[in-house]
Amino acid sequence: MQPKELLTLAEEFGSPLYVYDATTIEHQYNRLTAAFSKVENLRINYAMKALSNITILKLLKKCGSGLDTVSFQEVQLGLHAGFTPDKIIFTPNGVSFEEIEEVAKLGVQINIDNLSVLEHFGTKYPKVPVCIRINPHVMAGGNENISVGHIDSKFGISIYQIPHVLRIVENTKMHINGIHMHTGSDILDIEVFLYAAEILFDAAKQFKELDFLDFGSGFKVPYKKGDIETNIEELGKKLTKRFLAFEKEYGRTLTLAFEPGKFLVSEAGFFLAKVNVVKQTTSTVFAGIDSGFNHLIRPMFYGSQHMIENISNPKGKERFYTVVGYICETDTFANNRRVAEIKESDILCFKNAGAYCFSMASNYNSRFKPAEVLWKDGKGHLISKRETFEDLIKNQILVEV
Numbered sequence: 001m002q003p004k005e006l007l008t009l010a011e012e013f014g015s016p017l018y019v020y021d022a023t024t025i026e027h028q029y030n031r032l033t034a035a036f037s038k039v040e041n042l043r044i045n046y047a048m049k050a051l052s053n054i055t056i057l058k059l060l061k062k063c064g065s066g067l068d069t070v071s072f073q074e075v076q077l078g079l080h081a082g083f084t085p086d087k088i089i090f091t092p093n094g095v096s097f098e099e100i101e102e103v104a105k106l107g108v109q110i111n112i113d114n115l116s117v118l119e120h121f122g123t124k125y126p127k128v129p130v131c132i133r134i135n136p137h138v139m140a141g142g143n144e145n146i147s148v149g150h151i152d153s154k155f156g157i158s159i160y161q162i163p164h165v166l167r168i169v170e171n172t173k174m175h176i177n178g179i180h181m182h183t184g185s186d187i188l189d190i191e192v193f194l195y196a197a198e199i200l201f202d203a204a205k206q207f208k209e210l211d212f213l214d215f216g217s218g219f220k221v222p223y224k225k226g227d228i229e230t231n232i233e234e235l236g237k238k239l240t241k242r243f244l245a246f247e248k249e250y251g252r253t254l255t256l257a258f259e260p261g262k263f264l265v266s267e268a269g270f271f272l273a274k275v276n277v278v279k280q281t282t283s284t285v286f287a288g289i290d291s292g293f294n295h296l297i298r299p300m301f302y303g304s305q306h307m308i309e310n311i312s313n314p315k316g317k318e319r320f321y322t323v324v325g326y327i328c329e330t331d332t333f334a335n336n337r338r339v340a341e342i343k344e345s346d347i348l349c350f351k352n353a354g355a356y357c358f359s360m361a362s363n364y365n366s367r368f369k370p371a372e373v374l375w376k377d378g379k380g381h382l383i384s385k386r387e388t389f390e391d392l393i394k395n396q397i398l399v400e401v
């Protein structure tokens, strides 16, 4: 999107504001499916926790996507957006058995990542097909907050516990119809991904009635200059070749599934905030915006470096700034960052604000969550309203004290 278009949206809808470009989402979806076009049955399940607005869900549904969900409420939102239960997979961790039952009753594919739950579920519902989530113990990337396949991770059934899984299957006569892995959000190296895939293939051989293999996600998108981006096209070529060979060996056509979040929506998102104050101190120049980690927590939570542009003065001379929020805590978006000269009231644009940004927003400091706009066909469409004071108090009960 052009700085001018974004600036117009900030004027029209106010700040802070989230803007999502529909074309980018469609483009990323098509890029992924094109990379795996030689696979007969490909299934993309959008990991909706990245960005769960129902218009975004509908847009991805129109592209042909299914949904990957992690809570009963996400399943409900998916159904509300028009997905049928057969297009949804439920991949929770640490939820109650009752929640899994509730979702299974809707006809949604269940993915189980714990032996005791598997045994309990198989005993009670031997006729309901189940996918198992394995942990291949492959470390993806270096950030342990987002690596979920390593040995200490709480996710998945250890690959070393497959003999126990087989025993449960035999004892309960349950039907395992899929095998799944999700190694984390930081696949820097395709070879590492392919290595984990081999472990999945090995495990898959031991189950005779599979319908699908789910390789999760972990596709990396660049946030700052010099960041590695997962080469989807190369991954597509290499994994397709290996998958087709496996199908032959297995003797049955299988569906190849993925569940990307970030890859589909991260680059489509722009976060716009207005500069309240420019403050020169002894050590730096602060640019303080009308937002904070209540609206965009990734820089503080993961150390993510979102690119920042001054769209009010895109051609201005660059200077060094520390961009901070208005929360009464340290909430630094960027340290010592080159940005085109900033004046008070300028609008700053944060890139890569589609995934895990609005969906992680809170009301800390009793601030309203921002509005969200979808940019489609050259127009901004409001897809969620800015909160109001009513939203802050709607669940509160005033007790006479």
Ligand SMILES: *Cc1c(COP(=O)(O)O)cnc(C)c1O
Binding pocket: 047, 049, 050, 068, 070, 091, 182, 184, 185, 186, 216, 217, 218, 219, 259, 260, 261, 262, 263, 355
């Ligand atoms: C969060 C999540 C994803 C999506 O990860 P991205 O890095 O956003 O692509 C996929 N699968 C599962 C099980 C997840 O929890």
